[in-house]
Each structure stands twice: as C-alpha cells, then as structure tokens.
Amino acid sequence: MKRPVLTALSFQIAAVVDRDPTKAARLATPLGAAVATDWRKVVADPAIDIVLVLTYPDTHAEISIAALEAGKDVLCEKPLTRTEAEATAMVAAARRTGRTLKCGFNHRHHPAIQEAHRLYTSGLIGPAVFGRARYGIGGRSGIETEWRSDPAIVSGGQLMEQGIHVVDLFAWFLGTIRRVTGFTSTSRWPIQPLEENGFALLETAGGVIASVHSSLTQWTNLFEFEIYGGSGSLTVRGLGQSYGVEELIISQHDPNGPFSHRTIEYRGGDVSWKAEWEEFVGAIDGHRQPLGNGDDGLHAMQIVNAVYAAAKSGQAVILPSAG
Numbered sequence: 001m002k003r004p005v006l007t008a009l010s011f012q013i014a015a016v017v018d019r020d021p022t023k024a025a026r027l028a029t030p031l032g033a034a035v036a037t038d039w040r041k042v043v044a045d046p047a048i049d050i051v052l053v054l055t056y057p058d059t060h061a062e063i064s065i066a067a068l069e070a071g072k073d074v075l076c077e078k079p080l081t082r083t084e085a086e087a088t089a090m091v092a093a094a095r096r097t098g099r100t101l102k103c104g105f106n107h108r109h110h111p112a113i114q115e116a117h118r119l120y121t122s123g124l125i126g127p128a129v130f131g132r133a134r135y136g137i138g139g140r141s142g143i144e145t146e147w148r149s150d151p152a153i154v155s156g157g158q159l160m161e162q163g164i165h166v167v168d169l170f171a172w173f174l175g176t177i178r179r180v181t182g183f184t185s186t187s188r189w190p191i192q193p194l195e196e197n198g199f200a201l202l203e204t205a206g207g208v209i210a211s212v213h214s215s216l217t218q219w220t221n222l223f224e225f226e227i228y229g230g231s232g233s234l235t236v237r238g239l240g241q242s243y244g245v246e247e248l249i250i251s252q253h254d255p256n257g258p259f260s261h262r263t264i265e266y267r268g269g270d271v272s273w274k275a276e277w278e279e280f281v282g283a284i285d286g287h288r289q290p291l292g293n294g295d296d297g298l299h300a301m302q303i304v305n306a307v308y309a310a311a312k313s314g315q316a317v318i319l320p321s322a323g
Helices: 003-007 021-031 039-044 057-069 084-097 111-121 158-174 272-286 294-313
Strands: 015-017 034-036 050-053 073-077 101-104 128-138 177-185 197-204 209-215 217-229 232-237 246-252 260-266
Touching: 015 021, 015 039, 021 034, 034 039, 039 057, 050 057, 057 073, 057 084, 073 272, 084 101, 084 294, 101 272, 101 294, 111 158, 111 217, 111 232, 111 246, 111 260, 111 272, 128 158, 158 177, 158 197, 158 209, 158 217, 158 294, 177 294, 197 294
Parallel strands: 015 034, 050 073, 073 101, 128 209
Antiparallel strands: 128 217, 177 197, 197 209, 217 232, 232 246, 246 260
C-alpha cells in the first residue's frame, strides 16, 4: 500500500517492520510509527488490530497465519503466498479464527473496472461471449538480480506476478475457472526458469473462454481488459500514470443498426489503493467477506499454476475444484 494512502487513513499506524531498520524508518518516521525488525513481536501486540503483509511471497503465509491466529485482520499482497499449500493453510486460518483476510487485488478497485463490473452484472451487454486481456511492462537491465526473479522467493514469473490481476478479474466477472491451457516463454531476460511471457486460455464451467497475455517484453506499458457479450462489450484501457489515462469504453451492438460507443475517462491519480483499504475496513466493520478475499487469492493462484502445468505438459488442465 502506498504512503499517500497510509497518511490519509483514519487509523494510527503503530509500527513499520523491515529486516533493515533504515528502510523501515524511511516509511515509519513520516507516519509517526515505531520502527521494528521483528514482525513476531508486532503481530503479538494486543494493541494492534490490523496487519498489512507487504513482504515477499515466501513470507506471506507465516506472517499472515500468525497474525490471524493472534486475532488480527489481514490484508496480504498478491500473490497470496508462494505455494498453493501455503495459501490453503492461510485461508483455513482465516476461517478457523473468524478474522478477515483480503488479498491485495487492487485492480478490482479501479473505478473503470468497478463500473464495468456493475454494468456487466446489470445485463447491459448480455451474457458473456468471451474475454480478452493484455497486460505488460518492459523489463530492465539487472532484473535477474531482483527478488522477483528468484524462484525460491516467488511463486512464478510474469503471469503470476502481474498477470494474476487479470486472471482474478476474469474469475470475478465470469465465475469460477474450470479448465485452462497455455504457453510460457523466456527469450530476452535471463530469468529462467521463470517466464517473461505467459499466454493463457481460461474456460469457465459455462464454456466462456478468456485469453490472457502477460508480458515482461511489452516495451510501452499496456493494460487492456475486455468483456464481450451478446449485445455489446466493455473495455477498460489504462490504469493511469505510465499505463495511460484510465478509460472505460461501453459499446452496444445492434445487428440491425449502427454501433454505439461511449467512453468514460477517469483522470487524476490512482485511487484503487484507497478504495481497496475502504473495502477492507468496510468488510471488517460489516462482518462480511471482502471483495477479493482469501478464497479468491487461492483460486487465482490455482489458475496460474494450472497454466504452468499445461505449458509444461502440452495438455489442457482441469482445476481440482472443478471436478
């Protein structure tokens, strides 16, 4: 979560934890928070109500489960954990303790995505026919030395790191993903065995198919998410900043008349982080599941891992929960 969001919260930031106290102080000092290097002591503090887990994926499960068992509500960054087994244990801990667990799918909270989902569920474009998404950034020299390129720390390459956002969006819009296939490739950046390009086809139980391309060789940053229905389409382009102005294009299809397109532009800064926090707090106060909960985080990981399995075997993979 970004500092401008933290400074606007109606909560006291009690502590910022990092193994490097200098890094912790960089964020903690402007917030008036304590600097800590031992997350266990902070999580055990009875004065703390909420824990934000913004660490590398290999520590998500340990910290989150300890926090949940200590009676804290948890907002954990995506991907939910490094392995599905860890994610399953985390979800079980939230269920066992009755605490709120939210996965950091901030893309659900972009205003264009929110409005697209509202219009889709209202039936504006009819039942879904297909979905399509492209999401990419350009890599950088030395990327192979970063934590994102360490298989011991992360749960996958570009598809898991960035593409998981649109994978989650398709599951949210279209429903549980039943079957997948896909391909991965790495040819530009020396990050093997992780992929720099992931290509996936996702199929719902109802037979709706969505395509995903997540890339680390997209030299100009790109975000495009589309849902096509029987009587129109909804397209979200851009996320603000380097991805371009966030916009929603609403298209209506009349086979006997002209096409109709309407574009809404969402200018200004990225409000998804603030909206994500407000949803999380609202879920805690309302004693309900948050939008993008632990089960959603687990399902998204299962989908991406199934794509990896399909790429390796050359065969489509049916997700375990789909039967």
